[in-house]
Amino acid sequence: MNNKSVLYQKYRPKNFTELIGQDHIVKTLKSEIRNGEVSNAYIFSGTRGTGKTSLARIFAKALNCGSLSKDIDPCGVCSICMDIDKGHFIDLIEIDAASNRGIDDIREIRDKIQFSPSIGNYKVYIIDEAHMLTQDAFNALLKTLEEPPESVIFILATTEINKLPKTIISRCQRFDFSSASDLDLKKYFDIIILKEKYAISDDVKSLIVKNGRGSFRDMLSNLQKIAHFKDELSYDDAVKILGLPDDLKLQTIWINTLQGNIVDALSGSSGENLQSQFFINESLDLFRRLLIYKVSGAKDTYVQEFEKNIGIDISVQNIINILNILIKSIDNLKLSSFPLLTVQLAIVEVYNIFFTQKDIPNFNVVVNEDKNPVKTDNVQSKDDVSSKKSQPNGLSKGVPSDVTEKWLSVIERSKPFNHHMSGFLQKSSFNIDGDTFILIVPFKFYKDMLVEEKSKEFLRSLLKGVFMRDFKIDCIVDKSVNPIVTFKKDPKGNEITSSINDVFDVEE
Numbered sequence: 458m459n460n461k462s463v464l465y466q467k468y469r470p471k472n473f474t475e476l477i478g479q480d481h482i483v484k485t486l487k488s489e490i491r492n493g494e495v496s497n498a499y500i501f502s503g504t505r506g507t508g509k510t511s512l513a514r515i516f517a518k519a520l521n522c523g524s525l526s527k528d529i530d531p532c533g534v535c536s537i538c539m540d541i542d543k544g545h546f547i548d549l550i551e552i553d554a555a556s557n558r559g560i561d562d563i564r565e566i567r568d569k570i571q572f573s574p575s576i577g578n579y580k581v582y583i584i585d586e587a588h589m590l591t592q593d594a595f596n597a598l599l600k601t602l603e604e605p606p607e608s609v610i611f612i613l614a615t616t617e618i619n620k621l622p623k624t625i626i627s628r629c630q631r632f633d634f635s636s637a638s639d640l641d642l643k644k645y646f647d648i649i650i651l652k653e654k655y656a657i658s659d660d661v662k663s664l665i666v667k668n669g670r671g672s673f674r675d676m677l678s679n680l681q682k683i684a685h686f687k688d689e690l691s692y693d694d695a696v697k698i699l700g701l702p703d704d705l706k707l708q709t710i711w712i713n714t715l716q717g718n719i720v721d722a723l724s725g726s727s728g729e730n731l732q733s734q735f736f737i738n739e740s741l742d743l744f745r746r747l748l749i750y751k752v753s754g755a756k757d758t759y760v761q762e763f764e765k766n767i768g769i770d771i772s773v774q775n776i777i778n779i780l781n782i783l784i785k786s787i788d789n790l791k792l793s794s795f796p797l798l799t800v801q802l803a804i805v806e807v808y809n810i811f812f813t814q815k816d817i818p819n820f821n822v823v824v825n826e827d828k829n830p831v832k833t834d835n836v837q838s839k840d841d842v843s844s845k846k847s848q849p850n851g852l853s854k855g856v857p858s859d860v861t862e863k864w865l866s867v868i869e870r871s872k873p874f875n876h877h878m879s880g881f882l883q884k885s886s887f888n889i890d891g892d893t894f895i896l897i898v899p900f901k902f903y904k905d906m907l908v909e910e911k912s913k914e915f916l917r918s919l920l921k922g923v924f925m926r927d928f929k930i931d932c933i934v935d936k937s938v939n940p941i942v943t944f945k946k947d948p949k950g951n952e953i954t955s956s957i958n959d960v961f962d963v964e965e
């Protein structure tokens with residue numbers, strides 16, 4: 458027995474009650490037994506470590522046990538139950554299709570199934586990794602499934618249902634096993650550490666549960682590796698011993714990257730303990746989960762926390778762009794002699810998506826005439842351009858005098874610090890009412906971002922720098938808002954300058 462799987466074997470669920478997760482499948486199987494409507498062939502499909510083989514054995518036990526509980530659970534103490542637990546029961550035949558994949562193996566089954574079960578009610582064949590069978594073997598199996606003897610039941614377990622012929626699938630009752638939820642993994646984990654009397658801190662527990670990735674087997678394999686540490690293990694030790702990525706560090710690197718703190722992001726990644734392969738794989742998992750969360754809205758506290766910490770709204774398209782960069786990095790890592798460089802290139806590429814696109818620095822500015830007039834009390838209207846040169850209000854040199862120009866300056870000044878806000882402001886308009894600066898934005902998610910205290914503080918300081926006053930910030934959503942200025946991408950730098958000067962009547 459593989460040393461790593463000792464715990465998994467020891468704590469394999471022995472009846473339906475002990476099995477955690479897959480409730481809908483258990484319910485259906487129990488009801489089939491209760492009503493005497495058992496099928497001749499089943500497919501148990503799902504990723505590894507989700508309980509397919511365990512449930513197949515429990516089902517075989519329930520079909521043959523002479524003293525089922527009221528709840529259709531096998532008794533666990535009769536000779537049949539005990540033989541099945543020990544792997545000795547003559548009417549339960551387990552075949553590993555990875556090593557018995559040929560037509561002869563299946564023919565042998567066909568010859569044998571003509572005989573009635575020796576002891577139990579049913580002869581049960583569990584074919585593990587069924588997708589590994591050869592085409593000839595599938596054909597032979599199909600003939601068997603077409604005319605199966607009453608008392609024979611096939612259970613085909615597979616991690617790759619797409620490799621099974623449709624003709625086989627259509628003859629079977631199919632159950633799709635879902636990956637274990639973190640909640641289910643944690644439940645199972647708690648039961649085992651209680652029984653084994655392991656002392657494990659909560660953060661180490663979370664680390665192991667999260668890295669189970671929906672597989673009971675993988676989770677217990679990691680638990681096994683740290684099980685012999687008698688004293689309570691620190692989080693850092695667990696990260697090292699298990700060779701797992703440090704989540705905290707990983708998230709900090711990406712938060713810095715997405716917030717534009719590229720220097721911090723890169724120096725965080727150059728620490729001695731960064732394992733490139735893990736970092737990229739874990740990052741892929743992180744953004745994959747973020748994508749699923751954004752698209753489906755399915756609850757995922759892990760990525761919700763991450764998104765909150767980033768503090769900006771990342772579009773689905775940009776998450777896809779990030780994933781593509783990371784996928785490319787996996788290939789690059791295989792060839793690279795400098796894995797750290799590959800990781801850092803990926804970080805810079807992601808940073809580039811957000812912070813060095815050319816569409817913002819190179820622009821034409823067009824004032825949107827007669828649209829969305831800006832109402833202000835003591836700030837000049839944008840139409841009052843002609844008087845700006847004789848501005849009497851004592852504004853310091855370099856501060857624009859006209860409202861539109863001031864707005865442009867706010868947008869300009871926001872760019873080096875917060876590319877996202879700069880983008881939002883470009884698509885927005887505003888009114889000034891007394892001491893309140895009312896931002897008019899086209900989308901609710903702009904508002905959601907802009908009303909965050911951090912964003913408000915940033916905007917307040919920008920406005921103060923340009924308008925030389927303290928504002929309260931308010932924000933309203935108006936889908937039909939016309940931005941005060943329109944930015945057009947223009948690759949020719951000279952033309953851009955002149956067009957800005959034209960608009961603002963700047964003397965050469």
Ligand SMILES: [Zn+2]
Pocket residue numbers: 522523524525531532533534535536537538539
């Ligand atoms: Zn029994």
